[in-house]
Amino acid sequence: MAPSVEQSATGTQAVDRAAALVSTVVHADAPLSFADLQEASGLAKSTTSRMLAALERGGLLERDPEGSYVAGSLFWLYAARHDPWEELVRLARPAMERIGEETSETVHLSVTRGEKVVQVAQVDSRYLLGTRDWTEIDVPAHTSALGKVFYAWGALPVPAHELERLTPTTITEPEALRHDGIRTRKRGWAVTDGELEVGLTGVAVPVQGARGDVVAALGISGPTPRLEDRLDEIGTNLSSHAEQLSRLLRGRAPKEGVA
Amino acid sequence: MAPSVEQSATGTQAVDRAAALVSTVVHADAPLSFADLQEASGLAKSTTSRMLAALERGGLLERDPEGSYVAGSLFWLYAARHDPWEELVRLARPAMERIGEETSETVHLSVTRGEKVVQVAQVDSRYLLGTRDWTEIDVPAHTSALGKVFYAWGALPVPAHELERLTPTTITEPEALRHDGIRTRKRGWAVTDGELEVGLTGVAVPVQGARGDVVAALGISGPTPRLEDRLDEIGTNLSSHAEQLSRLLRGRAPKEGVA
């Protein structure tokens, strides 16, 4: 619950305590009462009171109608200015870079926007022959591994109508796509094998958001010959990274830890 | 040498100063250097240094690769957990309530999701005969005043194809919709007069986001007979509220302030 109170360096006691209070409020995303905060911080009532007042004055905290404390205007100002997936990208970047190093292929991160799937980040392959920049390019969801993740985990409804054919192996029947989704879910990762472009293989896994829903897909792509024998290994690798990322999204901030 | 230091109550100097630093960083949504912050706060180098270190430790600030300060993990944690328009709704609620009182009609707030327009908040009419709860209901954008706002201000592309007809007066030609948009922009507010449902009139205005783009539409709707003679008055009223809301979104928190 409450993040461990940091060990203050010298000369920052007040600020450290104040930061701990804010942190407590933000981490608990429900409003916290004065008593909760006093207890969580272990400070004297008077100190708590003065501090909360200062934080409120500074826009870091705010009181809801019942008088409990919630994150203040600075937080919603920030949230209003930044796309939610900006944070996702930020959190995901290190993982994507590691995946890039481990697989040497191009790494993708996608989210859904409306009924479409858009890429929000990419780390390029080490090879000359690799997938180019897909960011913001529209790829039909049923042809990419990224898109299939959303279908398979129900983050996107499978269309009722016939789907566009891009290659001989593209799945065009909704029913077939649904079946592919079932297999995908069992397997834990989605794969596209020349269904988007002949010779292009992709593998992708779901990323769970704070509430357990699938908010993004993490995957790699590259030439089929380089990938076809490593699908299992890649799928497992992606899964473990995605899981870590999910944990991050669930709320634990990446502090301390040996870099 | 104290430009805009907060008025501290007794015994909260350090926290007030710290909050001011965080506030400076969040308001300037570009990274700020140590020097910027030292200058903006008017504190001694040593104090600034200690304070920034404490704030960083507490997750309120963070350093980008170049060493400049940006909002810390607590902020992105918050952003990741809260929809961006949750803040919008929050900020808009008071205005919507006042509009409801002033017009006695149902008040709506919409945003675009993909190419669709969805309602995110509503304040109900005082009358028995009024618009019902539209939240999350799909209304074709070209038939509602809310939707027309997005077309008129270019937040949504006007479709190339013929549009669905819901009533005899529904605009179905893209060209006509574009023309309607021009008139709308000149006028300052969008109107739908029985184009969605016979006898239903709606008026809506744009809400500008932090970067000046149209992020939402604010409007009212009700039975035509009650509204048709008050369109001007309503449009003006909505505009002034929307403008205030826009100012809020632009970043000035609703605190004290001489101005």
Place this chain on the structure above:
DNA sequence: GACCACAGTTCCACAACATGGAACAGGACG
């Protein structure tokens, strides 16, 4: 209406803590 219980704020004397100047360390130039 008088009573008490509880939540939060203000008061105050004390000294612990934050403070800023100066010295120090680490780059980035030339």
Place this chain on the structure above:
DNA sequence: CGTCCTGTTCCATGTTGTGGAACTGTGGTC
């Protein structure tokens, strides 16, 4: 190798934060 510029650490000083206790205000109970 010196100079400049940025940020951190040191340290004596006294300002500022501290917690206990007194106070205020609100709600509940008889």
